[in-house]
Amino acid sequence: MTDIVTLNNISKHFGPVIGVDNVSLSVRSGEFVTLLGPSGCGKSTLLRMIGGFEEPTQGSVVINGDDVTHLPPNKRPVNIVFQDYALFPHMSVGKNVGYGLRVGGVRRTEVADRARAALELVGLGDRFDAKPHQLSGGQRQRVALARAIVRRPKVLLLDEPLSALDANLREAMQVELKRLQRKVGLTFIMVTHDQTEALALSDRVVVMCDGRVVQDGTPDTLYDRPSSTYVAGFIGTTNLFQGQVHGDTLHALGQKLVVPEGLAPEGRTLTFGFRPEKAEILTAAVAGNGTLPATVTDILYHGNSARIVVEVSGSPLSIDRTISDARHASGLPDIGDQVQIAIQPDRIMVLADEAAA
């Protein structure tokens, strides 16, 4: 059995509030799984039920083959990194990291050695005697990581581990987190509301909404084949519009687009979409089969790319264009230009939810 964590139909109710609603999930050993969703969708509650801090109202939690639903946190082979790190302020960094070993009855000399080794793993071998308040935010984060992995848990739980850091540091820590996970080969279950973080780090992303799982898949599945407008809107930017498929033609935006045959049921009004980088801007002269005439309304310059907002039959669409030229911004259209849009046919997505009538 390679599933290390299995959640069977678990729910958590706080009085009338439903925190988590009938979620089932399996996590394989060594996997990096992210729970992604907006604030209040139940990510933390789900994670805390795996850690043992909340008891499910319904369902069961199985870790490493054992039903741990009713076991307290200290009886579970998992460790958690809290959002506020929860480093003990009265203990040195080394004592913090060694705490789990010390209360577990490990010999004093071994505690110090293993704590030092764990600190070295996160690059803080020289701060063994510092107090937590003497460290920077990023260093505290690493101490919390070291403290959580020192007992070699089966699963490491992380509740928005990077949200307290500023943007630059967060990116650096993302790299470190991934490196650490590869190095120690642990199973990571991380909570985040940051979609770029989820896509960058995870083997699998579980998107949640109102206590339920709405989609569970690899980052590229979520990005290329979001199952609903909710997921499409939450992950990256998507141009959404409604249309009907007839054979290999999609009638949408008052135009005709070319799509692979059998993309969607014949004649049903559905929501379709495409990512901003899956379309090209051509000069007005090269109108061809399936291109859309458009007017440029805005250009947002991002350095290595630019987002060009165009209007097609009154609907705004965003199109990204990478800028590889040495001379920046050359080759971009001007606002007001008449252009043609070519969308890659196999990049048009169908979103499961029916279009609102």
Added chain:
Amino acid sequence: MTALETSVPAITAVRSTSRKPRRWGASLGWGLAIGTVLAFLYVPIAVLVLFSFNTSRSLSWPMEGLTLDWYRTLAGNEQLIEAVGNSFYVATCSTILTLLIGVPAALALDRLSFPGKSAFRKLVLLPIALPGIITGISMLILFRMVGFTLSLETVIIGHATALLAVVVTQVYARLQRLPRSYEEASADLGANGLQTFFLVTLPNIRSSVIGAGLLSFTLSFDEIPVTFFLTGRDNTLPMYIWSTMRRGLTPEINAVGALIVAFSAVLIVLSVILMRDKPGAR
């Protein structure tokens, strides 16, 4: 103290005269107010300490001369020494007892949720507003009913009851500011309830426990009303002072007072040292 009184207005005056001369009057006013408050608080104590060294028995100014005679007679007064011993015994035991009950009660209030919790909290905190006489009489009636003979131990129980509210309020307030995640992290790292309490919770609420303990000790040490009702034949120090005072104010009493002041000063210094929150503690 005199340095404080004079330097405060002086410094502000120098800074403000150049631009806003009107401020001068305000600073002087503040200086006077501070001086008055301090004088009101400390002049009586200074007088007490000073007269304990007076050669004459009379409390008239100027003093006739300096002597340590009163302290010498103190050392020979067996009744008084016994009373001091009793007071230490009562204050120490009631402090320990009230901490043993109060800290777990505060923990229960903060960490558990049970039906009737808010009523429980109000009931625990209520005795703080109850006059000592009421506590004394009611406990006396209870002890009579149960058939306890009155002794220093009944005084200890009475004090512990009266002081419980002090301990629970202080420790509870500290616990409320303690992030719950510390205890969760401890449990997550494999610690059981006792390990979590002694290794994580207690070190973080330490200053409030010490503070509550010192306050309880002081309050118990000079408590009269509850002691009056609940003591048997033994006397505590305040009771002894009070009973000798009926025979007149003696320089001996001043000497006892001066010693208590010295002892309290030690306690205050101790509490400041012990309660200094470690940097980084929240």
